[in-house]
Amino acid sequence: MNLLKNGLAALLILLLASCSERRPAEAQAQTGPLTRSTAGPAPTNMQGLATATFAGGCFWCTEEIFEELKGVQAVVSGYSGGKEANPTYEEVGSGQTGHAESVEIYYDPKQISFATLVDVFFRAAHDPTTLNRQGPDAGRQYRSIAFYRTPSEKKIIEDAISRVNASKQYSSPIVTQVVPFQRFWPAEGYHQGYFRLHPGEGYVQSVSTPKVEKFRHKFPQLLRKPL
Numbered sequence: 001m002n003l004l005k006n007g008l009a010a011l012l013i014l015l016l017a018s019c020s021e022r023r024p025a026e027a028q029a030q031t032g033p034l035t036r037s038t039a040g041p042a043p044t045n046m047q048g049l050a051t052a053t054f055a056g057g058c059f060w061c062t063e064e065i066f067e068e069l070k071g072v073q074a075v076v077s078g079y080s081g082g083k084e085a086n087p088t089y090e091e092v093g094s095g096q097t098g099h100a101e102s103v104e105i106y107y108d109p110k111q112i113s114f115a116t117l118v119d120v121f122f123r124a125a126h127d128p129t130t131l132n133r134q135g136p137d138a139g140r141q142y143r144s145i146a147f148y149r150t151p152s153e154k155k156i157i158e159d160a161i162s163r164v165n166a167s168k169q170y171s172s173p174i175v176t177q178v179v180p181f182q183r184f185w186p187a188e189g190y191h192q193g194y195f196r197l198h199p200g201e202g203y204v205q206s207v208s209t210p211k212v213e214k215f216r217h218k219f220p221q222l223l224r225k226p227l
Contacts, residue, residue: 055100055145056126057134061208064195065215070224071111076104078186095139118160124215129172147181
């Protein structure tokens with residue numbers, strides 16, 4: 001009986017932690033004051049800035065990781081990789097669109113390079129070896145994608161894949177798609193800065209926070225101070 005109870009409890013925890021079952025916090029009762037998010041919209045003045053786009057599972061976590069890097073001016077959560085215009089969270093979450101949850105990163109290349117962003121993406125931002133899956137989240141909307149805008153960026157991504165595969169950091173080879181960037185659609189406002197706005201939310205505590213902490217431990221030299 002105890003084994004049965006323990007098994008049911010473990011299954012319940014997994015279901016509660018699933019990103020595919022998460023409900024936006026605006027639809028949940030809040031039990032405490034919200035913290036201030038550092039997330040903002042895309043910069044209106046792009047002078048001196050460059051843009052990078054990645055998909056690596058739930059954007060609540062990926063957004064926070066790239067926000068914490070020195071030289072990154074803003075990160076926006078959204079959808080990319082599909083042909084549908086103006087997709088909604090529900091549509092993308094159904095797995096019926098071609099989009100994946102993605103982040104668009106606006107950065108100063110004088111302070112941080114595209115190669116460094118790619119390195120963080122492959123080595124600490126997500127698991128690039130799981131096909132259409134990140135942890136408890138399954139479906140094409142959670143697939144790993146590295147988008148490139150120039151032939152130089154494509155080579156940087158491909159070189160990084162070869163290097164990480166050769167390092168044997170992961171027990172399986174990288175399955176990340178390397179595709180030309182087409183279009184990015186910002187997600188609904190309640191998704192922006194979600195990690196900091198809702199630190200007590202179940203999915204954030206059980207899935208996002210461990211991933212962010214792992215990144216901080218791996219790349220302490222790249223962290224902005226203060227966060």
